[in-house]
Amino acid sequence: MLQDLSFLDEVKTCPHCKQTLSLCEAPPIHVGDGLGWGSDVLFICLNDSCSLFLNGWDKIETQYGHHASYRYMELPGSPEGNCMMVGNADAFKASLIDKEQLLNQNERYRLEKEATKQLESCVADNNLEPVMTLLLDEGAVKKSRITALGYLAEFNDLACIDPLRNHKFRDPAIEQKVNLAISEVLKSNFKKECSHCSEIVKAHAKKCMHCKENL
Numbered sequence: 619m620l621q622d623l624s625f626l627d628e629v630k631t632c633p634h635c636k637q638t639l640s641l642c643e644a645p646p647i648h649v650g651d652g653l654g655w656g657s658d659v660l661f662i663c664l665n666d667s668c669s670l671f672l673n674g675w676d677k678i679e680t681q682y683g684h685h686a687s688y689r690y691m692e693l694p695g696s697p698e699g700n701c702m703m704v705g706n707a708d709a710f711k712a713s714l715i716d717k718e719q720l721l722n723q724n725e726r727y728r729l730e731k732e733a734t735k736q737l738e739s740c741v742a743d744n745n746l747e748p749v750m751t752l753l754l755d756e757g758a759v760k761k762s763r764i765t766a767l768g769y770l771a772e773f774n775d776l777a778c779i780d781p782l783r784n785h786k787f788r789d790p791a792i793e794q795k796v797n798l799a800i801s802e803v804l805k806s807n808f809k810k811e812c813s814h815c816s817e818i819v820k821a822h823a824k825k826c827m828h829c830k831e832n833l
């Protein structure tokens with residue numbers, strides 16, 4: 619997970635073609651490459667009409683005798699230009715970074731971290747929010763979600779039921795534990811869910827006050 623997203627604000631231009639550089643994931647380091655680029659992302663000119671790229675084929679053919687060319691590249695936070703050797707025009711095009719997706723992922727991660735921290739004192743703070751945040755976050759660490767589940771009965775708050783019922787749990791083990799916790803909360807509040815409309819009604823109700831069906 620990328621922690622420092624300051625590169626998202628950087629706009630870099632290719633000195634050869636004046637096009638804006640594309641943000642790409644850095645390729646995995648191969649044995650023998652040394653330390654790699656020391657960055658998770660690279661800014662690369664992916665313009666197929668860029669003069670560096672167009673002229674590179676002949677240059678490398680003459681100099682090294684193999685079929686490859688150059689793409690212009692800069693690292694985040696540095697104005698220094700580099701030439702990256704590429705074997706074809708499609709290299710790096712598959713590793714383009716979707717900035718919006720990255721921001722969303724990072725926002726989810728930030729909320730998860732915050733909720734995990736608040737979880738320790740959530741009962742003392744009477745704060746159900748971190749519990750719900752973690753339970754409803756399919757990307758959150760399973761251990762934190764299980765811990766959060768343990769607090770549901772303690773809070774004994776009927777307000778937790780609707781969001782949990784409306785959530786699709788991908789992990790059947792968590793879903794089963796959620797269902798158990800909901801039953802406990804209902805029971806200790808002397809409530810049940812209507813078998814027809816799922817609204818919460820009194821445990822002893824003979825008729826649902828919401829859908830009027832007999833229970």
Ligand SMILES: [Zn+2]
Pocket residue numbers: 632633634635636637663664665668669670690
């Ligand atoms: Zn260029």
Ligand SMILES: [Zn+2]
Pocket residue numbers: 812813814815816817826827828829830831
């Ligand atoms: Zn009903």
